[in-house]
Amino acid sequence: MDAQIFDAVGVGAGPFNLSVAALLHPLKDVRHLFLEKQSQFCWHAGMLLDNTTVQNSFLKDLVSFADPTSAFSFLAFLHQHKRLYQYVNAGFQRTTRREFNQYLQWAARSLPAVQWGQEVRKVKPHACGFEVFTDTGAYIARNLIVGTGPRPSVPVMAMPLLGEQVFHSSDYLFKRQALAGCRVAVIGGGQSGAEIVLDLLGQSVPPSEIVWVSSRTHLAPLDESHFANELYTPAYVEYF
Incomplete structure (x- = not known):
């Protein structure tokens, strides 16, 4: 055919x-x-x-x-x-x-x-x-x-460990229930890491311990200013 x-x-x-x-x-x-x-x-x-x-x-x-x-x-x-x-x-x-x-x-x-x-x-x-x-x-x-979308970013050393205990944030809700009462490490100081830490702390049975690890020296707020949003306008793209 x-x-x-x-x-x-x-x-x-x-x-x-x-x-x-x-x-x-x-x-x-x-x-x-x-x-x-x-x-x-x-x-x-x-x-x-x-x-x-x-x-x-x-x-x-x-x-x-x-x-x-x-x-x-x-x-x-x-x-x-x-x-x-x-x-x-x-x-x-x-x-x-x-x-x-x-x-x-x-x-x-x-x-x-x-x-x-x-x-x-x-x-x-x-x-x-x-x-x-x-x-x-x-x-x-x-x-x-x-338009195939982004792939989860996982450190090379963690790839062989992926499973029930080691997983990317994109799988968080599917794994959350098993984290109750456990020691949990959240790797990454960006928005997803912050949302997961906050969500874990709000669970009826939270983890026994949460360790939040980031390569950043501080937690940066989202830049939602008018000047930042101007970056995504057609006029800005045409100018540059």
């Missing part, structure tokens, strides 16, 4: 490629497909802690800054789920991480161009652009959009 030809094929369907898929959705003359190895979307599943919030404004969703009229905005999500008035009346300064994950899952389910459970095994050059191979077929892409 001949491979299908697409104007764009995306490898991965995390937030970045979901954004592209949402913006391409109304463009009927652009044939596109996104392939994701996971069976369903979940954003930072191991770190969806209680009371944690997204640091950015809810307007920095998948689409609003590029297309404020998109049907895949966070406001559209709230409206469809009849939560818009409640959200506004609550006066939240930040959106909770859990609610933003619900929004991303809603968008992921609503985009027919995203295929789940399709792991890309190989990509090779093709006369039309690229040929993309999965276990179930091959696709020709005039343009390739790679």
